Amino acid sequence: MAQPPVLNLEGVALQQGGRWLFGGPDHDALDLHIQPRDRLALIGRNGAGKTTLFRLIDDKIEADKGERKVKPGLRIVVLEQDPDFTGHTTLMDFALAGDHAPAEHEVEAIASQLGIDMSTPSKGASGGERRRAAIARALAQDPDLLLMDEPTNHLDLAAIAWLESWLDRYKGAFVVISHDRTFLKRLTRATIWLDRGTLRRKEIGFGGYDAWEEAVYAEEARAAEKLDAKLKLEAHWLERGVTARRKRNQGRLEKLWQMRSARAAMITPTGSAKLGLASEEDFKSKSVIVAEGVWKSYPANDVPTPVRPELVEGPAPSPSTSSGRTDGGVKGRTIIRDFTLRIQRGDRIGVVGSNGAGKTTLLKLLTGELQPDSGKVEISKKLTGVMIDQQRSLMAGDKTVRQVLAEGGDWIDVRGVRKHVQGYLKDFLFDPRVVDTRVGIMSGGERSRLLLAREFARKSNLLVLDEPTNDLDLETLDLLQEVIADYDGTVLIVSHDRDFLDKTVTVTLGLDGSGLVDIVAGGYEDWEAKRRERNQVKAKKSPLPLAGGVMVGSEVEAPAPSPPPASGKVGKKLSYKDQRDYELLPKRIEELEAAIAKGETLLSDPVLYTADPQKFASISQGIENARAEKEAAEERWLELAELVEG
Template sequence: MTLLRAANVQLSFGSRTVFEGLTVTIEEGERVGLVGVNGSGKTSLMKILAGAARPDTGELQLRRGARVTYLPQEPEFAEGATVASELSVAQGPLREALAAQAELAKKLEASPPEAHEKLMEQLSVLSDRIEQLGGWDTEHHAKTLLDRLGVKDWDRPVAQLSGGLRKRVAIARALLTRPDMLLLDEPTNHLDADTVDWLEEELDKLPGALLLVTHDRYFLDGLVDRIVEIQPGAGVTTYPGNYQAYLEQKLVAQENAEVAQHKRERWIAQEVAWLRRGPEARRTKSKARIERAQKLMAEKGFQRPKVADLRVISAPRLGHTVIESEGLTKAFGERKVLDGVDFRLQRGERVGLVGPNGVGKTTFLRVLLGELPPDSGKLVIGKNTKVAYYDQNRAQLDPEMTVYDAASQGEDWVDLGDQKVALRDYLDDLLFPVPMQRMRVKALSGGERNRLLLARLFLEGANVLVLDEPTNDLDIVTLNVLERLLLDFGGSTLLVTHDRYFLDKVATSIVTFDGNGRVTRYEGNYTMYRQLKEQSDAMAAAEAAKAAPKKAEPASPAPAAPKAAKKPGKLSYKDQRELDGMEAAIEAAETRKAELEAQLADPTIYSKSGKVAEVQKELDAAVAEVDRLYTRWQVLQDLAGTGA
């Protein structure tokens, strides 16, 4: 059944037409990936489908009663909002359903028996609605989501959170709404790879439809069952299957289009030659053929889509020493970000830095570049090393400058080594036509600003590229261009990105940060790193199990000995017994909680006077017990870990 349909949509900004005659249909439960080059209108279309923007013309049809949740690239929050208040807003429909269910339960208790059947039917519908919206224990679910997303402070004002944490709160808010259709615009930006894996699993469980814009190609592969591509000036094209299937189908379609275009051009050449023979030669030919030839020549034939022509100009050859560090340390107050880090970047290496947000990746780069002094340690920069640094905040771009002035840096010509090219022409090759070159930087999309900054950096003649989150906001086509450019680059590259596909294509080694100041290096790309890490973790677990003392057989009691003072961080015998049984206790408590929730979901309970209040009271106690057990389990785990 059709959930949403947008028909003949047109949108323009000034003289620029973003799209016209665009039609998109989304079915119930469908998972759709929306792709297209930067500036093709992906975000604009998402806003229109979400009702956050209006098209110039066109029709939007949404199934009656359907709920739509939209997560933009830059989420918005009410002034003074806290984490708790935002998630409470997300659970509005659930709170309303719970309140209606409680009111109906009271009405059932006070009503005569002949009215029970109708009220029971209404309760059954409400119970199904409550289950669909997330169940009875809403706060516990919300806190679990936040904890998995790395947001610890339930009552903290959103304004005090970093951009990455605000994005995570917005993701939790969107997931809690459990809509019929979820629209996500670049949800993986600012998320580390492990969190992206988790988010993919969460989205896979959602019963509603999903429309997704993301540059994360593994994310697309794992979630969507259809790709919709916006083609500037040509509407949309639909490809069944995931991202890999889309690539294969698009390649075949382009090859077929090129064959057809070749035949068309050959036919046009024949017709032009015939038309040039003059009136005498054409007297015997039909007028219809002349009109057909003229019409065919007026049509726009197949053209391969333009891609940004990013280039790196030649740079001095690197010496034996590129960048090396020994024993680097850096702390901010009590928090140690780098702790005795040894690192060596060699000629031709492409090193990917990975780890959760806030573990010190950007700090490490800034220390290596001399922007931050280390607290201790040795840093050596080769005398031939020339660095170009891409800052993830794009601070090098002045938002008030025009695109042309931001790229020129005082020069109207670009020296590409073997040729000099007018800057105006070079920008046109980067998909910034002359009208866009007169625009201010602040009017560009995030992906367009990213592309402009990368182009400017690559013209600096550097032999070491230091790129901090360069893949954010880039469309997939430009990502492919950037991958090829880095693979062909003769210098060295240091790269921070959460894009697993990009790291698999580009990286020659991976450096991970554990959050306690220590780093570990793995040779190979991202997939190889994950395999090596899993093997390392498995070996460490096996060694730990082998080293753990075996439980002794019960023996006759030994003579009492004086009690020694308990060492801090060691579990007592009683605590160890409690920890050993904690898993079973938690499982039992979770089972009891689920049983009580099932009782409340059964409409027949509401015909029994006082039973609802009794079960609800038991459920509140069960939820509290689950929380207590998890908290106690964490405390015992921490104590056991301290003593290890």
């Protein structure tokens, strides 16, 4: 029997800045119903009103029309994209100032799993430290409804995996805004889409969103053509470009796979950077960055250890174990050891690893900003680089879009080609009318997109992107993938966005915190596959686990963190049926997860909805049934686990 919603927005309309953001004369009023166990992806272009919708749900603003109904006692907690740390001396001070102030020991319990020291002064904390503190504060408040705005921003892969595991066990409802497609595909079961003032809902996880979006736009285009509404079609040029862009990207992915195959032939089976080549001289002539036998160390006090080193590929060495060989006379932690790589013109290099593992150091070595302790890095004198950092620090709020792009003029030089600034804005999914808008009133995502537009216009043959996907909406991510694919220079990308790396890079450099760098032809999934294969081999060699679990990469994969046992429970012997369920349910849960993943892959085919709507509906229903069974199986297993473990 379906449970009643915990929150309803009915007939909501809201004006903002003199225009109707929701509802009003041009759009239907907004309706939203959230069930007790909903896992909702909130999708919408930057500036569509996603964060404003969160504020309506959280009762921080009042709608001009409509009604908000909430289940009595409902605890709503918001994980903000950019929380304000002003007035909080330490991260713990910030965490204890939540609307539903949690106990300090509850914050510490979560913080310890995330690997964050809550006594860190908030003023000097990094983006990753602040994000972890915000997560600890939000989760420790024990929400019934959790609203998350870009929760994976500034998180490394280990922290993202921990958060996914926590949310998978979470008993309440959540709504999430995220650019991280992998995160959304793994966790969401329904999608709400905020589009031009209208909110649509579909009972499919994010895996089926692309096909749904395309079907909606195709239907709108057909309706407009029947009415001969050419002006309406012109007004929706962005939407009409979605299908064309997706089809072009299919061709680009084919090309990317070919490039990866060619690169794989150059890397030896051991994964070392000594390349086996069909034509050594030809390869050398195309090389733009050559690193040979590079070592880099820092004094132990100067470099943070990787966050939660037990969750990355091998433990981070302590100063006592890592200072035996630095080849540069530097006592302390070795960040990069014996690294060799030739980067060719046109290579797309992805750099992944936990925070503190050495990604930034490696990037600085490859671009000449840092010198190695030993070994050498040779950089072509013809390289002209553009660096797009994650701070977006150069976007002055008092300037207009025209001033940022064209120094106040009407024309912009785009890598040697003269373009009108308003036409160039359309290339980056802006309405040309924003040309005289001040940067300060734009959303974070719009500012990030504007920065990309400006930097990609510069003439260069080396592009360095440091966490480029933060604050971008999904359509801008598609555009960024397209622009990178068309870029005729070399690209270095540091990112924790797994889907983005899988669709853009030809070679992945994986740092494990020990100083060793894996070199893998392909994207994030290829690197993960190599890690799994290596861990399986190691697991066979050492069957004895360490007390309290084992480290990923040291012998076998670390288990996902499990919830603490309920207090007061005492373990007891199970009945035959209970024991059988306890043993067999984990396998059944895995089977259901595989079936859900397979179904969502089928739904992601943009042709399926229009070619066979009945099959699309059947697969969607099958996914929902599998999710319901998986949820019931998980709850049943957890109950049995509590009985067994006490």
